[in-house]
Amino acid sequence: MTRYIIQRLIYMVITMFLIATLTFFLMKFLPGTPLSAADKLSEEQQAVVLEKYGLNDPVPVQYFNYMTNLVQGDLGISFQFDNREVTTIIMERIGPSMQLGVQAMFIGTIIGILLGLTSAIYHNGMLDYSSTFLAVLGQSIPSFVFAGLLQFFIGVKLGWLPVALWEGWEYSILPTISLAIFPIAIAARFMRTEMLEVMGSDYIVTARAKGVNKFGVVFKHGFRNALIPLITVLGPLAVGLMTGTLVIENIFAVPGIGEQFVKAINMNDFPIIMGTTLLIAFLFIFIILVIDLLYGVIDPRIRLAEGE
Amino acid sequence: MEKLLDVKNLHVSFDTYGGEVKAVRGVNFDVKKGETLAIVGESGSGKSVTTKALMQLIPKPPGRIKEGEILFEGRDLAQMNEKQMQRIRGKEISMIFQDPMTSLNPTMKVGNQIMEGLIKHQKMNKSQARKRVVELLDLVGIPDAENRMKQYPHQFSGGMRQRVVVAIALACNPKLLIADEPTTALDVTIQAQILELMKDIQKKTDSATIFITHDLGVVANVADRVAVMYAGKIVEIGTVDDIFYNPKHPYTWGLLGSMPSLESSDEELFAIPGTPPDLLHPPKGDAFAARNRYAMQIDFEQEPPMFKVSDTHYASTWLLHENAPDIDPPAAVKKRMEGMANSSSHSEGERI
C-alpha cells in the first residue's frame, strides 16, 4: 500500500510538471500583454515594466526561471496588484472557495446518498417518484438559476439569510446550497440505480436466506456494495464544483479564487492565471488520488490487488 | 417416517406486464426427516421458484404464493409474515445456491458471512461464533480456517467458495437443506468434490435435503426419492428405483433417454422434441401433450390426475388410465433403463 501511494505521488509530480509546462507555453500564445490595460504608459515606461517582470527575456529563459521559482513554491508576482506575490494572493483567496467546495461536496453527497437510498428502498413508491423528480430537476437546472432563486426568495423576500457578501458563516449557506444541488442530484440518481442493482444480486438473496432482517440486508450487505460505483462519480463532481464556484462566487460576491481568476483573465494577469490553473490542476489530481485510495478502503478486491 | 415438510397444492405466480406467469401450478410433495428428495426437470420448469417459495424468497412483487399450504413441522409457512420467516430462514431451513461466484457478498469477510446466522439465531457472542466458524470451515474441508475466515470471497476459488456457501447453510444445523443446483456452475472435478462433501455432511448431520439438479447421474448418486417437474407441476414422483427402473411418464422417459451414458457413443440419444409451454398461457389439457408422441385426444382437453403406481410411486399421465392403450417406453429409453439398473446396482450400498 505504501509503495502504491509513493508511486502515485511520483506520478503526481510528473503530471504537475507537464501541466505547468503546457500552461506556460499556452500563456505565451495568448494575445495581448498585461500592459494593454495600462494604456497611459509611454514606450519607455512599458519597456521598463516588461524588463522588470522579465518579459523581455527569450522564452526558454523565462520558462527556466518560472520553473525554478515554481519548485521553490514561488509563483511570481502579480501584474495587476503591484508587487504582491501570487502565492499570497491565492492564499488569501483560497479560504472561502475551499469552504464552499468542501461544504457543498459534503452536503451534496450525503443528502444525495440518502435520497437515492430512500428511492431504492421504496422503489416505485411515492417517495421514489418525488426524489427522482428532485434529482432530475437538480440535474437539469443550472446552479446559477438556483442561486438567483435562493437570493430572491430566501434572501430578499423572506430575509432569512444574507443575499451576498462574505462576513460570517451564515453568508456561506446560500452559495453552498446552490453549489450542492448538482452533487445531490447526481449522487441520488446514481445511488438509486446502484442500490436497485445490488438489491437484485445473488448475495442479497443469500443474506435473506440466512434470516437477516431488512435493515441488515440494506445496510450491511447492500449499501457498501452500492457505494463502490458511486465513488467513480465523485471525481467529476468535485471538478464540477471547482468550475461551479467560479460562477457562484461572482453571483454571491464571495471573495474567493474563482472571482479572482475571472478578473485575472480579463486583465491578462499571467502569473495569477498560471498560479490558479496550477492550483486547480493540483486539487484535481489530488482528489483523484484520494478517490483511488477510497476505492481501496471500501472494496477489498482493489485493496489487495494493489497492495501486492 | 415422519414428515418434515408437506407441500400441498402450491401455486406461485408472477404478475408481469404481459400477464400472470403461472410458474408453479399445483405442486404436492413431502419430505421426510433425514431423507433426500431430488427435483429434476428442464430449465424453466419451476424448480427454483418452488423451493424459493418454501422460504418466501421469491421477489414480491412480482411474485406471490397464490394458493396452497407449506406445512413445515405442522406450521404453514405460506401464512407466515416476514418477521416469522426470518426466524425460520437459516435456522430451520437453509439454502445453497447455484453460483458461488455471485452468492457471497464481495465486500464482507467470509468469516463474518458465516457468523451472521449464528449471532442472529443461536444468540452467540463473537468469540463463540468464531469458534463455530472454524469448526464449520473444517467440516466443509477448508484448511487453515483461522486465517481463511479473515479473507474475502475473491481470495477463494470457485470450489472453495461453494464450500463456504455450504458452511453458511449448515451453520445453525437446519432441519431442511435446499440445494439449488449446487454443482452446476463448477467444473467436473470440483463438482464431484462438492457432491462428496454434501453426501458426507448428510451422513453427519441427518438433515433432510431437497436437491435440485439437471443431472440424473447425480440423482442416482445422492437421492432417496425423485420428483420430476414439468411446466410448473410434478408429473412423476417416486423412489430412485421407481423413477429409474419403472418410469411411467413420457416426459420422464424423455429425460432418461436424453441422458448420455458413458458408453453411449454409438447409441442414439432420445431427445425431447419441441419446447416447454408458455407459462403465461398454459395450455388446456396436459402441458406435455404437444411434445408427446403418445398423446391421445383426451390429453389436449383434460389434465390427467395423479395415478398411483405403487405406495411410493405416482405419475400424472393418462397412459396410466385403465382404458389407455398399453405403451412401452421407446427402445432407446429401455436400453438406458437397463443401463441404469446395471450401473447403479453396485453403488446401491453407497446411497444414503
Ligand SMILES: Nc1ncnc2c1ncn2[C@@H]1O[C@H](COP(=O)(O)OP(=O)(O)OP(=O)(O)O)[C@@H](O)[C@H]1O
Ligand atoms: N421474477 C420473475 N418474474 C417473472 N417470471 C419469473 C420470475 N422468476 C421466475 N419466473 C418464471 O418462472 C418459471 C420457472 O422458473 P424457475 O427459475 O423456477 O425454473 P427452474 O426449473 O429453476 O429452471 P433452471 O433449471 O433454469 O434453474 C420460468 O418460466 C420463469 O420465467
Ligand code: SF4
Ligand atoms: S397425459 Fe397424455 S400428454 Fe400427458 S404425458 Fe400422459 S400421455 Fe402424454
Ligand SMILES: [Mg+2]
Ligand atoms: Mg433454477
